[in-house]
Amino acid sequence: LRARDRVTDVVLPPSLTASEVQRLAADPDGFARELARPMPRPPQPAARRGTRFHAWVESRFEALTLPLLEPDDLPGGDAEIAxxxxxxxxxxxxxxxxxxxxxxxxxxxxxxxxIAGRVVRGRIDAVYRHDDGDRVTYEIVDWKTGRSRTADPLQLAVYRLAWAEQQGVPPESVTAAFLYVRTGEVVRPDPLPGRAALERLLGADPSGEIPHSEEAGAGR
Known part of the structure; x- marks a missing residue:
């Protein structure tokens, strides 16, 4: 017989990364399990090579320098570089x-x-600026080095809002795109969620808790 499921409230941390916001939106119960029972992540050689790809793109533009990053901040975690x-x-x-x-x-x-009283941190792969004399606009680009075309537009929504507010410009003046490097395909999801939608995502429960179902046990 299967034991009755129980529900545990998992407190949402006050600080999140952009990737964690994506995981929360895609799978709240799975994200709650990660918070409740964090597991160490094994070394990811492919991710390290993804980090090197990002560093190579930066070094390619001689006027720019590679910032000093903490290991957890290094890009390339989505890489599938063999x-x-x-x-x-x-x-x-x-x-x-x-x-x-x-x-x-x-x-x-x-x-x-x-957003909704919680701090979301991250890094934007690249920002391009265009000034036509009358108006300044920006384009945010995120490099995707994996083989699948499954990037979540929510990532770009967070980046777009963050850059717009950081620069003091309306979100409408910021566009955002994924570049799937392997194929050269550029995908510009539109429309992207704005602040109100992101506030709803992170602030739906004022207690800051994620209801999480888990089995109390099982028997035969």
């Missing part, structure tokens, strides 16, 4: 994209955004 040959193939693929000929305004731009 080996050094695959990393070289990614670099070659980037050279064939439209962004190889454009110099970013900022790379690995850090941000801190307060």
């Amino acid at each position: 080996d050094e040959q695959d990393l070289q193939a990614l670099e070659d693929a980037f050279e064939r994209t439209e962004y190889a000929q454009r110099t970013p305004y900022r790379v690995e731009a850090p941000f801190q955004l307060t």
